[in-house]
Amino acid sequence: MKKLVLFSNLFIVFKKVNxxxxxxxxxxFSFVLLISSFPVRGSNLPESFADLVEQLSPAVVNIxxxxxxxxxxxxxxxxxxxxxxEDFFRDFMEKQPxxxxxxxxxxxxxxxxxxxxxxxxxxxxxxxxxxxxxxxxIEMLNGEILEAKVxxxxxxxxxxxxxxxxxxxLPFVEFGNSDDSRVGDWVLAIxxxxxxxxxxxxxxISARGRDLQGPYDDFIQTDxxxxxxxxxxxxxxxxxxxxxxxxxxxxxxxxxxxIGFSMSSVVVQKVVNQLRDYGETRRGWLGVRIQNLNSExxxxxxxxxxxxxxxxxxxxxxxxxAGIRSGDVIIEFDGLKINDSSSLxxxxxxxxxxxxxxxxxxxxxxxxTLTVKLGRLENVQLSNEKNQNRSSKINEYxxxxxxxxxxxxxxxxxxxxxxxxxxxxGVNDNSPAAERGIKPGDIIQKVDxxxxxxxxxxxxxxxxxxxNKKSSILFLIKRGLNVRFIALPIN
Numbered sequence: 139m140k141k142l143v144l145f146s147n148l149f150i151v152f153k154k155v156n157x158x159x160x161x162x163x164x165x166x167f168s169f170v171l172l173i174s175s176f177p178v179r180g181s182n183l184p185e186s187f188a189d190l191v192e193q194l195s196p197a198v199v200n201i202x203x204x205x206x207x208x209x210x211x212x213x214x215x216x217x218x219x220x221x222x223x224e225d226f227f228r229d230f231m232e233k234q235p236x237x238x239x240x241x242x243x244x245x246x247x248x249x250x251x252x253x254x255x256x257x258x259x260x261x262x263x264x265x266x267x268x269x270x271x272x273x274x275x276i277e278m279l280n281g282e283i284l285e286a287k288v289x290x291x292x293x294x295x296x297x298x299x300x301x302x303x304x305x306x307x308l309p310f311v312e313f314g315n316s317d318d319s320r321v322g323d324w325v326l327a328i329x330x331x332x333x334x335x336x337x338x339x340x341x342x343i344s345a346r347g348r349d350l351q352g353p354y355d356d357f358i359q360t361d362x363x364x365x366x367x368x369x370x371x372x373x374x375x376x377x378x379x380x381x382x383x384x385x386x387x388x389x390x391x392x393x394x395x396x397i398g399f400s401m402s403s404v405v406v407q408k409v410v411n412q413l414r415d416y417g418e419t420r421r422g423w424l425g426v427r428i429q430n431l432n433s434e435x436x437x438x439x440x441x442x443x444x445x446x447x448x449x450x451x452x453x454x455x456x457x458x459x460a461g462i463r464s465g466d467v468i469i470e471f472d473g474l475k476i477n478d479s480s481s482l483x484x485x486x487x488x489x490x491x492x493x494x495x496x497x498x499x500x501x502x503x504x505x506x507t508l509t510v511k512l513g514r515l516e517n518v519q520l521s522n523e524k525n526q527n528r529s530s531k532i533n534e535y536x537x538x539x540x541x542x543x544x545x546x547x548x549x550x551x552x553x554x555x556x557x558x559x560x561x562x563x564g565v566n567d568n569s570p571a572a573e574r575g576i577k578p579g580d581i582i583q584k585v586d587x588x589x590x591x592x593x594x595x596x597x598x599x600x601x602x603x604x605x606n607k608k609s610s611i612l613f614l615i616k617r618g619l620n621v622r623f624i625a626l627p628i629n
Contacts, residue, residue, distance in 0.1 A: 187326060187338070187340060187376075190326065190374070190376070190378055191326070191328070191338050193378060194311055194326075194328060194372075194374060194378055195279050195328060195336060195338075196278070196279045196280070196309035197253055197254045197308075197309045197310050197311040198251065198252070198253050198254075198279070198311075198328045198329065198336065198371060198372060199251070199252050199253065199254065199261065199276040199277060199278055199279075200249070200250075200251060200276065200277040200329075200330040200335065200336070201249065201250040201251060201252050201263055201267055201268070201274065201275070201276050201277075201286075201330070201370060202247060202248070202249055202274075202275050202276075202277070203247070203248045203249075203250070203267065203268050203271035203273065203274050203275075204246065204247050204248075204271065204272065204273045205246055205248075205270050205271050205272055205273075248267065248271070249330060249333045249366075249367045250263060250264065250267030250268075250330065250367060250369045250370045250371075251263065251267075251328075251329035251330045251367065251368055251369060251370045251371030251372075251384070252267070252276065252300065252370045252371065253310075253311055253328075253371065253372040253380065254302075254308050254309065254310040254311070255310050255311065255312070255313070255380075255410070256308075256310050257307040257308055257309075257310055258307075258308070259284075259301055259302040259303060259304055259308055260289075260299065260300075260301060260310075260410075260414065261276065261286060261299070261300040261301065261302055262297065262298070262299060262300075262370070262372075262383060262406065262410060263298050263300060263369075263370030263383075264296050264297065264298060264369045264370040264383065264385055265291045265292065265293050265296045265297060265298040266296055266369065267298065267369050267370045268288060268291075268298050268300070269291070269293075273285075274286040274287070274288070274300065276300075276302055279336060282304075284302040284303070284304060285302065285303075286300040286301065286302045287300065287301055288300055289301050289413055289414065289417060290412075290413030290414075290416070290417045290418055290419075291413070292409045292413065292419050294352055294353065294354055294419075295352065295354050295355075295401055295405055295406065295409050296352075296385055296401065297383065297401065297406055297409045297410065297413070298370075298413075299410055299413040299414060311372065311374075311378070311379075311380055312379055312380065313379060313380050313381075313403045313406070313407045314375055314377065314379025314380060314381045314403060315379075315381070315403065315404065316356075316358060316381040316382060316402035316403040316404050317402075317404055319343055319346070319358070319375060319381050320343065320346075321342075321343050321344065321345060321346060322342055322343060323342060323343045323375060323376070324340065324341075324342055324375070324376050325340070325341060325342065325343055325358075325360055325362055325373050325374060325375060325376075325381070325382075326338060326339070326340050326362065326373070326374040326376075327339045327340075327341070327360070327362040327363070327364055327368060327371060327372075327373050327374075327384055327398070327400075328371055328372060328374070329364075329367065329368035329369075329370070329371025329372075329384060330367045330368065330371070331363070331364070331365035331366065331367045331368050332365050332366055332367050333367055334367070339362045339363035339364070340362055341360050341361040341362030341363070341396075342360065342361060342362075343358055343359070343360055344359040344360055344361050344396075344397070345358075345359040346358055346359070346402075348399060349480065350386065350399065353480070353483045353484070353487070354405060354483070354484055354487055355401075355405075356401065356402040356404065356405045356484075357382075357385070357386075357399040357400060357401055357402065358373065358381065358382045358399070358400045358401075358402055359397065359398070359399055360373065360382075360398050360399075360400060361396040361397070361398070362398060363394045363396070363398075364384050364387050364394055364398035364400075365387070365393060365394050366392065368384045368398075369384060369385060369386075370383060370384065370385075371383070371384045372384070373400040379403075380403055381400075381402065381403045382400025382401060382402055382403060382406075383400055383401045383403075383406050384398065384399075384400045385399055385400060385401050386398070386399045387399065408488065418516065419516065420491050420514060420516065421486075421487040421488075421489075421491070421514070421515040421516065422486045422487060422488070422489035422490065422491055422493065422495075422512040422513070422514070422515065423455065423456065423486065423491075423512060423513040423514055423515040423517075423518055424455070424456055424457050424482075424486045424510060424512060424513075425452065425453060425454070425455025425456045425457040425458065425513065425518075426449050426451070426452055426455075426457045426462060426468075427449070427450045427451040427452075427453070428447040428448060428449055428450060428468070428479045428482060428483075429447070429448050429450050429479055430444070430447070430448070430478045430479050431444040431445075431446055431447075431448050431467065431478075432444060435448065439465075439467060439500065440500075440503045441467065441500060445469070445475070445476065445477050445478075446467040446468055446469045446476055446477075446478075446500065447467065447468045447476050447478060447479040447481075447482040448465075448466075448467050448479075449462060449463065449464055449465065449466045449467070449468065450464060451464055451589060452464055455513060455518070456510050456511055456512055456513045457510060459510075459511075460497070460508045460509060460510040460511075461508055462497070462499065462508060462510070463501070465501070466499040466500065466501050467499060467500040467501075468482055468497055468498070468499055469498045469499060469500055469505070470496075470497065470498035471485045471486065471495065471497055471498075472485065472489060472493075472495045472496060472497075473496070486512070487515065489512055490512070491512060491513070491514040492511065492512060492514075493511070493512050494509055494510070494511050494512075495509065495510050495511075495512060496508075496509055497509070497510055531593070532563060532564075532593075533593045533594075533596065533597060535571075535596065535597070535600060535626075536569060536570040536571045536626040536627070537565060537566040537568075537569020537570055537571045537572060538562050538564065538565045538566070538569065538571035538572075538576055539562070539563050539564040539565075540560050540561060540562050540563060540582060540593050540596065541560065541561060541563055541593055542560060542561075542591075542592050542593055543557060543558075543559070543560070543561055547561050547563070551578070551579040552579075553579075553581070557581055557616075558581075558583065558591065559581040559582050559583040559590055559591070559616065560581070560582045560590050560591075560592065560593045560595075560596060561579065561580070561581055561582075562576060562577065562578055562579065562580040562581075562582065563578055564578055565577060565578060570626050570627055571626065574624050574625075574626065575624075576615060576624065577617070579617070580615050580616065580617050581615070581616040581617070582596065582613055582614070582615060583614045583615070583616050583621070584612075584613070584614035585599045585600070585611060585612070585613055585614075586599050586602075586603055586611050586612055587612070599611070600628070603628055604628055608628055609627065609628060610625045610626060610627050610628060611625070611626055611628055612624070612625055613625075613626055
């Protein structure tokens with residue numbers, strides 16, 4: 139009956155208007171019916187996240203850590219930092235009889251969040267939440283308190299894996315694929331902000347692929363409220379899967395202004411698996427120093443774009459054995475296109491140690507494929523730390539004394555871990571080095587255009603210059619962010 143009524147109404151319209159207007163009206167009517175048949179995406183959103191929160195909250199925990207920290211000295215004179223009086227008062231206090239006694243210590247407490255990923259008690263949080271802690275306790279939603287032990291940590295991604303023991307099977311949540319998430323998707327953050335206990339905030343993904351400071355960073359940016367104490371807590375999608383670990387906020391005052399960062403689950407899950415299986419990370423190592431390309435360098439190399447990673451140095455390692463040279467441009471790694479140096483670092487780090495990998499390079503105007511057997515990054519870092527901790531001999535030239543970089547030297551001159559070269563530790567008055575403005579703390583990076591890593595290498599290059607009867611030799615000196623060449627006479 140309804141169809142007949144509709145048809146009769148259309149027939150009346152057809153009689154009252156001309157054919158042209160009728161066609162227009164019929165088109166508009168059909169268009170409205172067609173549009174109304176499509177579902178509105180916003181209508182699929184829940185009116186409330188309450189059911190989802192009720193489902194997920196039991197697997198989210200509050201974390202309390204305690205550690206022994208030195209008590210502050212009672213007498214702390216107010217002197218300008220860096221003033222000669224600072225050293226005077228420090229020496230004065232150290233010589234006091236009271237300082238011969240053990241300093242009083244107190245226990246400090248820190249708060250954070252975490253989440254359980256297995257029924258037998260595996261738990262994920264941030265490394266900075268539990269770092270240096272001698273006691274870790276977690277509080278479940280039902281008020282149960284459990285002690286946790288550390289299975290492994292990864293400072294590079296700020297991830298820690300803990301284990302708690304319970305007589306009962308524990309509630310847990312699962313990881314989702316953060317790569318499937320899109321900017322604008324809804325997310326939930328659950329944690330322990332400012333020590334207030336279990337708290338939930340909602341927002342959207344504001345951006346993806348944020349790189350803050352680490353070589354393996356892949357942060358999700360969100361406007362869901364994240365504050366101190368949320369660190370280590372989960373970021374959920376609307377399917378109830380963990381797509382990030384809340385790690386940091388950008389704020390001028392320490393509180394949330396809607397710019398929070400969660401390490402993506404794609405990164406976290408790989409790290410967690412390695413910590414679970416080995417108690418440590420096992421990242422691939424290629425053995426090259428690299429930099430990004432710019433348009434001028436790309437043009438000089440005959441490349442049509444700036445995609446790739448330019449090899450600047452190839453120390454002893456897998457890459458050198460495979461034939462990679464300084465000046466090569468790595469275009470692909472194990473089938474993955476390399477856009478810049480950062481993408482190469484992440485691709486290598488994600489690769490299996492000992493794997494044979496095909497690398498496509500650009501050399502002398504042609505593409506070439508080389509096969510590299512990857513080493514292990516952590517082994518190289520451990521070896522470097524051992525070498526740095528060894529006491530280094532001090533050598534002299536042109537009135538300056540210099541030595542290899544060690545952890546002690548880095549601390550002494552406030553040098554970053556990324557600093558490479560040989561450090562000037564002393565300069566004689568009225569010497570050629572002093573006359574040219576060289577100071578203690580300067581870093582010698584090159585001598586006679588040769589990269590320098592040890593003080594012995596400087597002496598070797600100087601001897602070669604003497605044999606070649608040169609009158610002066612060129613030093614590349616770095617001080618802070620400034621780099622300059624200085625010519626020193628050959629003795």
